[in-house]
Amino acid sequence: MEMNTQYQYIKLLTIAGSDSGGGAGIQADLKTFSALGCYGMSVITAVTSQNTCGVRNILGVQGNHVASQLDAVLEDLPPRAIKIGMLHRPEIVEIVSEKLQALNETPIVFDPVMVSTSGDPLITLETVELLKEKLFPLCDLVTPNLDEAETLEGFPVRNKKDMEEVGKRILHYGSKAVLVKGGHLEGNQVFDVLCQRGGKITIFKGEKISTSNSHGTGCTLSSAIASFLAQGKNLEEAVREGREYVRNALESGKEIRTGKGKGPLNHFFSPIEMKKVTES
Template identity: 50%
Template sequence: MNRYPTVLTIAGSDSGGGAGIQADLKTIAALGAYGTSAITALTAQNTQGVRAIHPVPPAFLQEQLEAVFEDITVDAVKIGMVNTVEVARVIADMLDRFKPGFVVFDPVMVSTSGSKLIQDETVAVLWQELFPRVDLITPNLDEAEILIGGQIRTPATMKGAAIQMVEKGCRAVLLKGGHLVGSTIYDVLAQSSQEPLILESDYIESRNVHGTGCTLSSAIATYVARGNSLAESIIFAKEYIAGAIRSGADVVTGYGPGPLNHSFSPVSMQIVS
């Protein structure tokens, strides 16, 4: 029997539709895979900021995850907003129990508008219980500074920070440098026992970059689910992000920074045997 390559996103809900679960499912569909979801928190937000966060009870998060894993073959998992210790531990337990083939974790800690989305005590639990269980983490500079407790402002310090995170227990780190000012964007991919790679791309002028991190990590998961290697998936995902930003640069959605255009070039749904 045939089936669709399938991605499970475990993340928060964005009522404005630009980030979180909504951005993930749009990305997964646009790139030709089948999206499933488990919501960790509800947020009341729009393009101007986050108004409120309502955590999902851990027991109900577990019910969502069991419902998906027990019925549907999951090829890749994307993890986003994990704002409490209890949620982190439920996810860690489910990863141990169901052992998905690939997991990418975008450690969402601060929203684009500057709102803090994670409890302080949760950071230590991420290091202890989640990072060692996932294949790739994709922090931006602000998140990486929280994780290592130091300032990161140049490609050289990015490389050092990525190496440090691998040495602390991450299998692989894609440290995103989009917050650095300049005509070139630098991302650093660090993996255990390998020399870090510095990936360069052109800066694209646009205020519509809400949900870029969510979109990148779910794109990586989707490309892996479709059978690509990790390196290929990162390159393809970066190309998708660039196209989505360019095609949505002149679109107005709300009064604040809008989302990129997730559906700028949809791919037909893939069938696998």
Template identity: 50%
Template structure:
């Protein structure tokens, strides 16, 4: 019998379908994996912004994760929106028991619209409880600023990635999407090899960028599940996301930041 490559997303639900759990599951499928999910929060949002956030009870979140791991199993895990310190602690407990190697953490803190998606107390909990358990974190510039506690203005992202990696003992993919220019370069600093790897990408002229961070981290988890090493998985994920952005730019959906086209390779 054939076996799927299995990827679990632990993240919030996006009613608009462009980010969160919905984007993760689409990405897993598009990248050749079987996706499962544990919902951390329900959000009311669309392309214009986030209207409300309702956290899932801790025991329900833990039950979702355990139900998936104990029966279906996982080859990789992507962690996205964790709204509160309580939820972060609950996820950390389950992950320590699960002993999964391929865990990608997207430290979701601010939506594309600028709306905050995390409580202040949750940032410290994330640093202390989750960072030691994961293979790589994927902060964008605003998230890196929150994690470092300082503004990032003109710094080489390699320095940012290295500073985060050394402070928290975790590999860091610092994302350049908030920088200006036609070419931007995401930078990986590996805490294992102490090596810097750059991933250049040409900018796509589009406002359909909702869920790009979710989709990239989910693609990385997918390619890790398929057996690629971290650097190769990031390169594969970057190529996938760029294609999704290019294809998504041709569509109009909603009045704000629309989604990328996750299934551009198929239709």
């Protein structure tokens, strides 16, 4: 007697902007979800014209269409976790926050994208205060880099002590935890500081990888953490394994030539190796 067996994907949703160059944003998120064995859905908030050399233009998606995308996904494909990236207009922050308020049991990881790897601004300044007020309280984890942490709190972050301080300050906006990423610190070591409610602070460290192929690193890390949370890992485990995935993706991708500027990391270092092309 044959039995019908139904399998269920581990589903994740990314709410972010599109990167036409394929290295960051929605594209990086979906690649990461797939590489880690999950099924990715997407809500696109903006469409960028960019490549490895920089961002040329940003076209915001109309608010009613962002809302429609969210409704369509949430009604039929409930995610195990949600990753949020670029929300560059107040209207979009309002819509996303309102739609996600009912998802109390779904882990939400927010990467507050404000500046691209190439230094191009990706968010309007008037949106920042609304993010703090509306979105942060819904998040299980917020993952600012040093520049984003400085924008949020208004003071320079130069070392681990500064990272701990700014992480604790950002916690006051209501998220359950903050991961301050220290990839831009001087020196051969990389430090990331995880601050959680209740005062617990965990410091992750590793050797810095020398590579120009780092485009999309923040998007990839937050997506990897969301993937591991969806798989049932606790927060510290998800951060640790997410960092390891990014480290391997950076290491395996540092010799791959993609474009003329800062290339992406290698999302598919395992189990799929990207083909390397040697130019004559």
